[in-house]
Amino acid sequence: MFANRGQLVDLTTVDDQLLLEFIAQRREDALAELYDRYGRLVYSIAVSAVGDPGAAEEITQEVFVQAWENAAVYDHNRGRVATWLSTITRYRAIDRLRRRSARNRGQQLPWAEVDEVDLADNSVDVEHAVALRLQQQRVRAAIRTLPEEQQRVLALAFFQGYTHSEIANLLALPLGTVKTRIRLAMTKLRQLLTDT
Amino acid sequence: MSQTTHPTEHLAAYALGILDSDEADLTASHLAQCESCRAEWRALQAVVDDLPLAARAADPPAGLRAAVLQSVTATRTPAQSPASQIPTPTSPPWWERLALGWRRTAPVWGLASLMLIVVLSLSNLSLRQELLQERVAVPANLQTLRLHGTEAAPQAAALMVFNPEGTEGSLVANDLPPLAEGQAFQFWLIDHDGNRTSGGLLFVSSSGYGYLRLLSEEPLQSFSGFGITMEPAGGSPQPTGTRILGSAF
Numbered sequence: 001m002f003a004n005r006g007q008l009v010d011l012t013t014v015d016d017q018l019l020l021e022f023i024a025q026r027r028e029d030a031l032a033e034l035y036d037r038y039g040r041l042v043y044s045i046a047v048s049a050v051g052d053p054g055a056a057e058e059i060t061q062e063v064f065v066q067a068w069e070n071a072a073v074y075d076h077n078r079g080r081v082a083t084w085l086s087t088i089t090r091y092r093a094i095d096r097l098r099r100r101s102a103r104n105r106g107q108q109l110p111w112a113e114v115d116e117v118d119l120a121d122n123s124v125d126v127e128h129a130v131a132l133r134l135q136q137q138r139v140r141a142a143i144r145t146l147p148e149e150q151q152r153v154l155a156l157a158f159f160q161g162y163t164h165s166e167i168a169n170l171l172a173l174p175l176g177t178v179k180t181r182i183r184l185a186m187t188k189l190r191q192l193l194t195d196t
Numbered sequence: 197m198s199q200t201t202h203p204t205e206h207l208a209a210y211a212l213g214i215l216d217s218d219e220a221d222l223t224a225s226h227l228a229q230c231e232s233c234r235a236e237w238r239a240l241q242a243v244v245d246d247l248p249l250a251a252r253a254a255d256p257p258a259g260l261r262a263a264v265l266q267s268v269t270a271t272r273t274p275a276q277s278p279a280s281q282i283p284t285p286t287s288p289p290w291w292e293r294l295a296l297g298w299r300r301t302a303p304v305w306g307l308a309s310l311m312l313i314v315v316l317s318l319s320n321l322s323l324r325q326e327l328l329q330e331r332v333a334v335p336a337n338l339q340t341l342r343l344h345g346t347e348a349a350p351q352a353a354a355l356m357v358f359n360p361e362g363t364e365g366s367l368v369a370n371d372l373p374p375l376a377e378g379q380a381f382q383f384w385l386i387d388h389d390g391n392r393t394s395g396g397l398l399f400v401s402s403s404g405y406g407y408l409r410l411l412s413e414e415p416l417q418s419f420s421g422f423g424i425t426m427e428p429a430g431g432s433p434q435p436t437g438t439r440i441l442g443s444a445f
Contacts (some may be wrong), residue, residue, distance in 0.1 A: 035264055040271075041248065043260065057260055061264050064268070073399045078377075086249075091394060111250050112252045154298055161217065164215070186212070192257045
């Protein structure tokens with residue numbers, strides 16, 4: 001259907017959905033463009049999860065290979081491309097951590113400061129990039145409103161896939177305390193990110 | 197967990213995918229029948245979807261972009277030249293020549309054909325059996341394993357085909373049940389301690405045919421079994437939904 005679309009198009013001007021259609025047609029330049037937009041996002045999530053830059057590189061490669069292989073079945077009605085790539089990255093990282101039983105103990109919080117460098121490249125697809133940047137700032141600011149102990153348990157759960165009981169063991173906390181902290185953190189984030 | 201006992205305290209952990217399997221099963225069952233909890237879970241899932249945006253930024257190494265592109269180049273299957281697939285006959289094809297000869301000698305062949313039909317009919321059953329066996333015969337450098345539909349999807353079936361090392365292969369499935377919006381089929385590797393590791397999400401057509409490329413750091417033979425469950429789109433760190441297919445070595 002799109003066999004001839006985009007042959008003469010500047011890929012930096014196309015939206016994410018069309019970019020994936022080009023990737024589904026096996027255009028490597030489209031994958032390169034996808035990497036330019038989201039390579040930092042994917043790598044950052046991977047580093048936050050596994051801690052090891054080498055392993056994060058491997059995960060990043062796996063994620064983009066998966067995007068290359070699955071672009072044809074990507075359903076844009078189910079979410080943004082950034083969300084899709086982020087979810088793949090997170091689960092690949094958690095899988096790897098579980099397989100190697102080598103999760104770190106989360107000494108340093110992996111949450112960004114509000115004004116840190118952008119995770120996605122904002123130089124392309126301007127309207128979408130601006131919206132993504134605004135949401136990024138909202139999420140970072142919302143995280144920073146949480147008490148540090150809630151940020152810590154949330155990071156262990158989100159980036160490393162620890163269960164309630166695993167976090168309780170790791171931090172030597174009562175199970176109920178861990179459950180409460182995660183629930184309070186998520187409820188607060190929901191309020192902050194849903195209410196405009 | 198009944199419909200009136202809402203698992204409010206579990207919904208956030210369910211969205212994060214960190215509930216123990218028993219709690220996850222109970223929560224999933226409740227969500228299937230409680231609209232208000234489903235709405236709450238969706239809102240929490242939206243938060244989870246946004247959390248990656250709060251990760252600390254880290255600049256990928258300079259060579260990673262080239263490595264990514266090299267990876268996909270390595271996975272490409274060389275396309276066959278269209279010209280190599282199209283025969284270019286210089287004389288009438290063999291079947292046209294055969295048909296011409298047949299028309300010329302039809303009376304002689306009539307009786308012989310009748311006898312042949314009888315003989316061929318008698319041998320057809322045994323030949324069919326042999327052919328069926330040949331169709332499922334597995335080359336020595338490949339291994340296969342079947343997955344069988346559970347009570348939730350008794351018609352579903354799947355076949356894993358993988359290399360002798362058990363590190364690479366493919367899974368194909370058919371007659372998978374319909375997926376609700378926001379759901380996916382996830383493949384699991386089960387070790388001898390009962391731990392589940394995700395093997396990825398199946399790509400499924402609207403007709404219920406699915407496939408998945410299998411890549412494993414450990415030989416597939418080192419696992420005790422495999423399964424496929426219904427999970428939220430994007431997958432889960434651990435199985436949380438209905439088991440559709442399963443098998444064991």
